[in-house]
Amino acid sequence: MNKFLATMLQTIQNYTPPPVDNGSIWQHMSEALRQSLFRVLSLLIAVLPGILAIFVALTLFTIIGMVLSAALRRGLTFLKFDERLNKNRANADWTPSSSPTELVARVSFWGCALLGLIIGVSAFDASYATGAALPISMLPYLTHAVGAILLLIAGTLVARFLARSVLIGAVNAQLQYARFLSLGVKWLVLVLTAAMVLDHLQVGGHVVEIAFGILFGGIVLTLALAVGLGSRDLVSRSLESHVERTSDRAYPPQADAAPNPVEPIHHESIRHF
C-alpha cells in the first residue's frame, strides 16, 4: 500500500502540463465549423433541387387536376351521367355521400395531386440519396409522412362511418347504451389508426405497441363487459330466435323458395306490411 502511494506521489511530482497552443484551438474550431458549414451547404445544395421538384410537381399536377376535374364535371353533367347511373343502380348497396359526377371529378383532382406528390417525393428521394453521406435524421420522415397522413384520413373516415353505423343500429335495437357503444367503436378505430400512424412514422418503437395493446384491450374488455352485462337478455333472445329460425328452415323442403305467408291476425299487433 505504501509502495503504491509512493509511486502515485512520484508521478504527480514528475507531471509537466502540455504546452498550451491557443492558435491551434481556434484553428481546430474554425476547421470544425468550416466542415460543418460545408456539410450543411452540400446537403442543401443536394436537397434543394428535390424540394424544388416537389413544389413544381405538386403545383403542375394540381393545375392539371383542376383542369381535368372541371372538364370531367362539365362533360359528365352534359352526358347526364348521374341520372343514367341512378337509373341503372337504383338499389345498389354502396351509396357514397356525393353525386357520381362530383365523385369522379374529385377522384381525378386528388389523383393528379397525389401523382404530383409521389413524383415530387421520388425526385426528392433521389436528390437526397446523392447527399446521403451527410444524414439528417428528420428527412426520412418526410416520405413516411405522406403515407401516415393518408392512414390518418382513412382511419378517421372509417371511425366516423362505423360510429354512425353502430349508433343507428344500436338505437334501432333499442339498446340504452347506444351512444356509449358508438363512442367505444369510434375510439377503438382511432386508437388503432394512431398506432398504425406512429408505427408508420417509426416513432416510439415498442412503447407504442405496448400502449396500443393496453388501450385496445382495455376498450374491447370494457365493451364486452358492457354488452355482456347490460344486454344479456337481448343477446340470449337474439340467439334463441336465430336457432329457431334455423331449425324452422331445416325441415320444410321449399321453405327458401317461397316466403311463408303470415297467419291470420289473431292478436292485436302491428304489421308493417
Added chain:
Amino acid sequence: MATANSIPDTRSTPAPPKTGLLVSIAAMPPEQVESVFAGLIASFPADDLVIATPNDIAGTSYPNLRVVSTQATNAVWPVAPADFSDAYRIARERDARAILMLGPGSNSLAPSALRDLANAVLTSHSDLATPNYTLPPNAGMVNSAILYPLTRALFASPVRFPLAIDLGLSVRMAERMASAAQRTIALNQNDAILWPTNEALVAGLKIDEVDVGGRMLPQPAEPNINAILTLVTGSLFAEVEARAAFWQRPRRLQPERPPRPESHQVGRDIDIVPMVEAFRLAFSNLREIWSLVLAPNSLLGLKRLSIVEPSDFRMPENLWARIVFDFLVAYRVRTINRGHLLGALIPLYLAWVAGHINVIASGTSPETHIEAVAAAFEVDKPYIVSRWRWPDRFNS
C-alpha cells in the same frame, strides 16, 4: 351468293292455342295453390287459362289445367323482377290478352276479386289493375305512412297500394314491366323492387283500382323490420329520384275516389309504449344525425313530441310530411350515407305508427286518418319541389 333469310319460317312449328288470360302464381305451399286453382276455375273457363307457376301441381285436383313451369325466385320482396319478365315472355308465347299476377298468400283472395282484377284489364281496356285490400287497421303500416301518401302527392296517383303484390296487366303494360325488369336483371339486381303504378303513370297508361276485400299479406322473407323497411323505402326514394323530371311538373289531381271500404276498428290493447320509448331513445341519441337532415322547425316539433305522454302521443300530419320530404331530399343530395339515413328514419316511422294507433283508438277511422296524412303530403308538395331544386334552403 348465299344470303341469310331474315324472315323466320313459322310454318314448321304449330302456333300454340290462343289464351285469354295468363295467371302467374308465386311460389306457395301446395294447399294454397289448390285453393288458388279452385278460385280461378270458379271465375274463368279452364280453356281460357294458362297458369305459370314454380309450384308442383302434380298432387292437385286440377291436372287438366294448362300449366307452364317457371323458376322460383328467392328475392326478399315477394314479387321479383324475374316474375314480370317471365310473365311477359310466356304471355307472348301463348298470345295471351292479359296477365293476372298473384303473389304469395293469394289463396286468401275471394274468387270474385280474382275475376274483377282480371276483367279490369280484359274488358275495361285498362293497362294496370291494382287491388285495394281491406286490411285490419294495424296492418300495412309502411304503405299507409310512406308509400301511399308519397306516391299520391308526387305522382298524383290515387292508388292506395302502389306496391301491391297482386296485379292485372295488359300485354303492353307487361311489356313495359318486363323491359324494366330486364334492366335490373342485367345489372344483377335480382332483389330490386319494381313500381308498376309509377311505370304506368309515366307511360300514360290507364290504371284501375279494384276493391278486392280482405287478404292475408305475406311476411317478407327478411325477418328484420329494419332491413325490409330500409329496402322498400330506399327503393321508393330511388324511384322518386329517377322520375324527378316527371313528378316535378304540375299535375292535375285525380278526381275524388268513392270512399274506400272501412276496416274494423282496432282494439285499444295495442301497446304503443315500446314504440314511443324507441322514439325517445332515438331522439336523445340521433338528434345530431337528424339535425343534418331535418329543418329546424321539424326538429322543434320532434322535441315537443318527445315529452308527450304515450296516451296523448300523436305525430302531426304536416310534421310527418315534412320529415319524409326532408329525408327524401337528404337521400337525393346524399347528406349522409344512404344506409344511415334510412336507418335514422325508422324511429320516426315508429313514432308515426304509435300516433296512428292512438288516433284510431280515439274513434277516428283509420282510412280517415290515412287520407288526412296523404292530404298533408299533397299540400306540402311545393315544399319538396322547392327543396329538390335548392336543397340547401330550409323553407321552414
